[in-house]
Amino acid sequence: MKRIALFLLPLALFLFISLFLLQGLFSDPRERESSLLNRPVPAFSLPDVMDETRIYTPEVFEGEVTLLNVWGTWCVTCAIELPFLTELKEQGVRIVGLYYEQNLDPDFGGKSIGQIRADIRQKLDQLGNPYAFNIFDHSRDTSLDLGVTGAPETFLIDSQGRIRLHHVGDLNPRVWESRFAPLYQELTQ
Amino acid sequence: MKGWWLFVTLLLTAGPGLAEEIYAFETDAQRQIFKELTEELRCPKCQNQNIADSDALVAQDLKRKVHELMQQGYDKQQVIDYMKQRYGDFVYYQPPLSPATVWLWLGPLLFILLAAAVLVWRRRSAGNQLDPELLARADKWLEKDK
Numbered sequence: 001m002k003r004i005a006l007f008l009l010p011l012a013l014f015l016f017i018s019l020f021l022l023q024g025l026f027s028d029p030r031e032r033e034s035s036l037l038n039r040p041v042p043a044f045s046l047p048d049v050m051d052e053t054r055i056y057t058p059e060v061f062e063g064e065v066t067l068l069n070v071w072g073t074w075c076v077t078c079a080i081e082l083p084f085l086t087e088l089k090e091q092g093v094r095i096v097g098l099y100y101e102q103n104l105d106p107d108f109g110g111k112s113i114g115q116i117r118a119d120i121r122q123k124l125d126q127l128g129n130p131y132a133f134n135i136f137d138h139s140r141d142t143s144l145d146l147g148v149t150g151a152p153e154t155f156l157i158d159s160q161g162r163i164r165l166h167h168v169g170d171l172n173p174r175v176w177e178s179r180f181a182p183l184y185q186e187l188t189q
Numbered sequence: 190m191k192g193w194w195l196f197v198t199l200l201l202t203a204g205p206g207l208a209e210e211i212y213a214f215e216t217d218a219q220r221q222i223f224k225e226l227t228e229e230l231r232c233p234k235c236q237n238q239n240i241a242d243s244d245a246l247v248a249q250d251l252k253r254k255v256h257e258l259m260q261q262g263y264d265k266q267q268v269i270d271y272m273k274q275r276y277g278d279f280v281y282y283q284p285p286l287s288p289a290t291v292w293l294w295l296g297p298l299l300f301i302l303l304a305a306a307v308l309v310w311r312r313r314s315a316g317n318q319l320d321p322e323l324l325a326r327a328d329k330w331l332e333k334d335k
Contacts, residue, residue, distance in 0.1 A: 035277040102246050140250050147275045149233040149247050 034147055034166035041068075041161055042145040049099045049136035050117055056135050060096065061161040065187045067095045067180075068155040069130070069171070070143060073119040074102055075151040079127060081170040086128030088176070093184070097134035100143055100151070156180060158187050212256045222265050226255050229283065230269070233276045251280075 036042070041058040048054040061068075069085060071078035089095050101116055120134070137143050146155065149168060156165035165183055167175060214220040227241035232248040240248040240255075251272065258268050272280045284290045 032277055032279055035274060140246075144247075144250055144254060145275060147233070147277070149276075150245070 031168070034163065036147055036163045036166065038162055038164065041155075041157060041163060042142070044135075044137075044142040044145070046135045046137055046142060049097075049120065049134040052113075052136075054133075056133075058161055060135075061157045061159075063159055064094050065159050065184065066157045067093060067171075068098055068157055069095055070098045070100070070146075070148050070151050070153040070155075072100055072102065072151050073116070073123045077170045078152045079123065081152055081172065082123070082127040082130065084172060084176075085130035089130040094132055095130045097131040098137055098143065098146075098148075099134045100137045100140050154180075156183060156187075212252070214259075219259060223255060223259060226265060226268055227252055229281060230255070230272055231280055231282055233280055239282070 041061055043058060045055055045057050048056065060066075067085075067088070069081075073079075085095055099120070101111060124131075135142075146163075147166065152170050154165075154167045154171045155163050156167075158164050164187065165179065167179060169175075171180070212223060214223060224241070228239050230240045230251060232238045232240050232243040232245055232251070234245040234247045235243050238248070240251045242248075254271075255268055258271060263271065269281055278285055284293065286294075
């Protein structure tokens with residue numbers, strides 16, 4: 001009896017630890033539930049990146065299910081997801097950009113607005129333009145209010161302007177199928 | 190080869206170039222709270238660095254925001270709540286007590302109790318297992334020494 005216990009106990013412990021570590025291999029440490037889930041998009045009043053006289057507020061999300069895509073021309077992964085986002089747009093998905101520029105920051109050398117616009121035009125001409133328009137989060141305050149940690153990140157916003165999904169990282173066909181598509185279908189029905 | 194050396198030199202000098210931003214405070218107490226906050230708030234991008242340590246853009250934004258909020262008169266707890274509201278419990282190094290996190294405190298306690306129980310149990314069973322014959326022999330030797 002005691003022999004068996006001496007054999008089984010370490011075995012059980014070993015299996016328990018192995019399973020615990022194994023599931024760690026397949027978990028994404030960046031994956032966290034957004035604390036803004038099911039809450040309305042925080043208040044903002046920001047200009048269009050191409051035209052500072054056009055001002056947007058959270059009202060732009062009312063009445064239509066929208067993907068809010070956080071991006072910048074400086075961001076390599078954002079360029080990789082542009083063609084797929086353009087495909088989604090052609091399928092009828094409304095995509096709005098939340099643009100931020102790290103090069104506006106004096107810490108990063110600074111970049112004029114004219115230069116930024118030229119860069120955006122060039123990038124979108126080259127890789128496709130999925131955006132209905134781009135909101136310019138020049139001070140990155142709205143990104144902070146949204147809990148954005150970097151770019152790219154994508155929010156799914158319902159027609160009442162509430163955040164339903166927050167995805168950190170690039171939006172590719174696999175992520176779209178597994179995370180976005182089911183909820184998107186449900187919301188647009 | 191020359192290009193490679195240039196690359197290495199650039200790498201080595203890139204760090205000091207991104208020197209920390211300087212934040213001004215009116216009192217030393219405020220500076221102290223800022224120091225505490227930036228050490229206790231976790232960078233959401235870089236997982237295991239606090240925002241004081243990290244050069245990630247989001248860490249700089251959070252530092253700037255902490256400074257801004259403190260200038261507006263927020264106290265320490267209010268700043269922490271402001272950040273938690275946006276980045277979740279993850280952003281603060283001290284986890285809240287919840288059914289999922291309670292094991293962080295209960296786990297070590299249970300381990301100590303279990304270890305103590307095992308020790309007591311082993312000592313007791315070891316005491317019972319003393320061979321009476323051996324004891325008799327030991328007694329005999331003790332007799333001899335007298």
